[in-house]
Every structure is written in structure tokens, then in C-alpha cells.
Amino acid sequence: MEAASALSNQSCTWNGPERGRRRTGGGLRIQRGFGVDTRCPSIINLQVSQAGTSSYRSESLRMKISCCCSRKEESEKFLTGVDEALILKKKSEDVIPYMNERCLFLVGMMGSGKTTVGKILSEVLGYSFFDSDKLVEKAVGMYSVAQIFKERSEAFFRDNESKALRDLSLMRRLVVATGGGAVIRPINWSYMKRGITVWLDVPLEALARRIAAVGTESRPLLHNEPGDPYTKALIRLSTLSEERGDAYANADARICLQHIASKQGHGDVSALTPTAIAIEALVKIESFLSKDTAVERLTYF
Ligand SMILES: Nc1ncnc2c1ncn2[C@@H]1O[C@H](COP(=O)(O)OP(=O)(O)OP(=O)(O)O)[C@@H](O)[C@H]1O
Numbered sequence: 001m002e003a004a005s006a007l008s009n010q011s012c013t014w015n016g017p018e019r020g021r022r023r024t025g026g027g028l029r030i031q032r033g034f035g036v037d038t039r040c041p042s043i044i045n046l047q048v049s050q051a052g053t054s055s056y057r058s059e060s061l062r063m064k065i066s067c068c069c070s071r072k073e074e075s076e077k078f079l080t081g082v083d084e085a086l087i088l089k090k091k092s093e094d095v096i097p098y099m100n101e102r103c104l105f106l107v108g109m110m111g112s113g114k115t116t117v118g119k120i121l122s123e124v125l126g127y128s129f130f131d132s133d134k135l136v137e138k139a140v141g142m143y144s145v146a147q148i149f150k151e152r153s154e155a156f157f158r159d160n161e162s163k164a165l166r167d168l169s170l171m172r173r174l175v176v177a178t179g180g181g182a183v184i185r186p187i188n189w190s191y192m193k194r195g196i197t198v199w200l201d202v203p204l205e206a207l208a209r210r211i212a213a214v215g216t217e218s219r220p221l222l223h224n225e226p227g228d229p230y231t232k233a234l235i236r237l238s239t240l241s242e243e244r245g246d247a248y249a250n251a252d253a254r255i256c257l258q259h260i261a262s263k264q265g266h267g268d269v270s271a272l273t274p275t276a277i278a279i280e281a282l283v284k285i286e287s288f289l290s291k292d293t294a295v296e297r298l299t300y301f
């Protein structure tokens with residue numbers, strides 16, 4: 001089966017409002033702790049204000065939540081989640097007009113969060129989500145990448161990965177989680193650069209921790225090392241990372257988790273939620289696209 005027909009079989013995610021209004025600059029200020037009603041089901045009233053536009057805009061959001069926030073800690077955590085969700089929504093509205101329906105290709109090592117963050121981005125942008133590994137599995141009629149590596153070869157997998165990326169690059173309004181090794185073939189960049197490429201740059205120790213938590217069975221390039229899951233993941237990821245050198249750095253936007261963690265005052269990237277990472281991705285995409293637009297204007301005049 002061609003990747004294109006596998007594509008049409010993959011289910012699409014939520015198709016929400018596509019177009020948001022364009023806003024210039026502007027930090028988002030969220031005043032917390034407005035009218036938290038701790039009865040069950042709880043109602044929260046948040047005052048959301050956006051500064052930086054010519055007219056200072058504010059709106060009240062009334063949110064129904066499905067749990068009781070009886071403990072302060074839980075309620076704090078919940079409010080952080082609400083804050084992040086609102087910032088994510090606002091940021092997506094800023095970015096959508098610049099996107100011009102172009103696809104987003106997420107690149108990064110195995111376990112860097114391309115699927116997790118990609119699904120969040122697709123929902124908030126009103127795009128559909130695809131995983132290129134899954135498309136290859138469907139296209140060649142095998143149930144896992146591990147099976148393809150074992151019964152055919154890595155080269156066979158890579159050829160089909162390139163075909164899948166070529167097909168995906170001809171579409172609009174997709175978020176694509178690419179395979180960790182998609183960056184090694186220059187032809188794949190020529191496909192992915194038809195859209196916007198985003199690199200999730202995650203420290204190797206954090207990747208190894210995440211992978212060890214779920215096991216290495218589904219990741220054929222990591223599975224054959226000796227030792228416990230964390231150590232074998234870390235050793236192999238280190239060599240892969242060296243082999244791949246600067247390949248990931250070809251991406252249009254780099255989301256460095258270590259930078260975000262430091263900016264937010266965390267010692268460790270494990271404190272970062274997928275939503276916080278998705279927000280940073282939108283910020284970086286906006287910055288890339290606004291530069292892109294400026295260059296286009298300069299070229300035109
Ligand atoms: N920000 C995060 N914090 C903690 N764990 C995370 C985070 N993002 C993803 N994970 C976890 O890490 C694991 C790998 O995530 P995910 O599948 O999204 O990565 P991926 O880049 O798509 O991986 P692969 O390329 O191997 O398919 C999952 O178990 C996921 O739950």
C-alpha cells in the first residue's frame with residue numbers, strides 16, 4: 001500500500017476553528033485566583049487580559065471543571081493547567097494567520113515528545129495529526145517498526161519513510177511526528193521544508209528516562225544493547241546523537257527543553273508539561289514565520 005493511501009486511512013483529530021484573529025506582540029497576562037468555587041462541580045472565573053494591543057482587551061472566562069479542588073496543592077496545579085491551556089489557545093490564535101495552512105514537521109530523537117506535543121499542537125491549530133512511523137507500518141502491511149527492521153531491513157524502512165514524508169509534504173494543515181532518524185536523509189529535508197520544521201531538543205538523560213519507563217521493545221535501534229533499560233537507552237542514544245551531528249539543527253525552529261526549564265526556574269526538564277513545550281513551539285514558530293514574512297516583503301520591494 002502506498003503511503004498516500006495509508007494516509008487517507010489514518011483518523012483525523014479535532015477540527016476546531018481554523019482562523020484566529022491576528023494580534024501583534026503582546027504578552028498574555030493571566031490574573032489567577034478569581035472566584036474559585038470549591039463546590040463540586042467547580043466553577044472557575046478567570047480574568048484573562050491581553051496587553052500589547054492598541055486597545056487593552058479583557059474577557060471573562062467561565063469554566064466548568066469536573067473535579068473538586070479541595071486541597072490547595074491540587075487547586076494550584078489545576079490553575080497552572082488552566083493558565084497553560086489559555087496561553088496555548090491565545091498563542092495559537094497569534095500563529096495561525098502566519099501559517100498559511102502549511103504543515104508542521106516535528107523532528108527529534110526517539111522519545112523527544114513529537115507524538116505527545118504534536119497531538120496538542122494539532123488540536124489547538126485545528127490541524128490533523130499523523131505519525132510517519134505509523135504510516136510506514138500501514139504502507140508496508142506490518143504491525144511495527146521493529147518488525148520491519150527485523151523482517152526486512154533498516155534501509156527498506158528508510159525508503160518507505162522517505163515516501164511517506166514525500167506524500168505528507170504534498171498535503172496542507174497537518175502536524176507530523178516524524179521518525180527519529182528522518183533527519184539523516186537530505187531528500188527528507190527537501191520534503192519537510194515544504195512545511196515548517198520544528199526540532200524538539202531534549203537532553204539525552206531525559207530521553208533515556210522516558211524510554212526506560214516504557215521499555216525499548218518498540219525501538220529496534222535501542223533494543224540490542226546490554227544492560228538495564230536506562231543505561232542501554234542512554235548509551236545508544238549518545239552514539240546516535242553523535243552520528244546525527246547537526247542534522248536536527250536544519251529545522252526552522254528549535255525547542256530546547258533545557259532553556260525552557262532554566263527560564264522557568266526548574267533544574268530539570270521533567271518539570272515541564274507537554275503543554276508548556278507546545279506553547280514554546282508556537283512562540284518559536286511565530287518568530288520564524290514573522291522573520292520569513294519580513295524577508296519575503298524585502299525581496300518583493
Ligand atoms: N514533556 C514530557 N514530560 C514527560 N514525559 C513525556 C513528555 N513528553 C513525552 N513524554 C513521554 O515520553 C515518551 C515518548 O513520548 P512520545 O511518544 O511523544 O515521543 P516521540 O518523539 O513521538 O517518540 P518516537 O520517535 O520514539 O515515536 C512517552 O511515554 C511520553 O508519555
Ligand SMILES: O=C(O)C1=C[C@@H](O)[C@@H](O)[C@H](O)C1
Nearest residue numbers: 110133145179180181219220
Ligand atoms: O531514531 C531512529 O532512527 C528511529 C526512530 C523511530 O521513530 C523509528 O522511526 C525507528 O525506530 C528509527
